[in-house]
Amino acid sequence: MLNYEKMSKITIYTDGAAKGNPGNGGYGVVMQSGKYEKELSEGFKLTTNNRMELLSVIVALESIKKVPSEVEIFSDSKYVVDAVEKGWVFNWEKKSFAKKKNEDLWRRFLIIYRKHNVKFNWVKGHAGNELNERCDQLAVAAAESNDLRIDEGYENKNQEELF
Secondary structure, eight states: OOOGGGOEEEEEEEEEEEEETTEEEEEEEEEEETTEEEEEEEEEEEEOHHHHHHHHHHHHHHTOOSSSEEEEEEESOHHHHHHHHTSHHHHHHHTTTTTOTTHHHHHHHHHHHTTSEEEEEEOOTTSSOHHHHHHHHHHHHHHTSSOOBOOHHHHHHHHHHTO
16 A cells, blocks of 8 residues: 655656657656656657657666655656546556557556656647657657667567467
8 A cells, every 4th residue: 555645756757759650669757746856758769659659768767766656747648648638548458558659658557656646637739748759859859869778679570460
């Protein structure tokens, strides 16, 4: 049972980007708690926008040191926000993610999601929200960087489908 009375309150903004879909991509995160703020970003050689949107949330939640924490996430991804807030991901899980994309990331998400009290909020992208815009800048810069990682879950899944 989570002890909500002693939880830290953390606000997280997330965004993902892909140059081509699939293409090189990246995520950006801004985390705030009290007077503290932290930014995270990383780029990948071949991935999709939805994977980066979801990975941004996962990485943010995984970076929280105090478990459990009360977390409010702001994302411009209807894919991520609706999947959680409308309960779709829990139905996908019950059906072993049959014919669902990004199973690896959704499984990883559910593990960390269940350790915190998380609320999602959808924000319109590219609409002047300062922290959403900052996440977009971080995601795009990561996608365009020279230090791109391999999105193993994406590339391995696509290799399997070739045979």
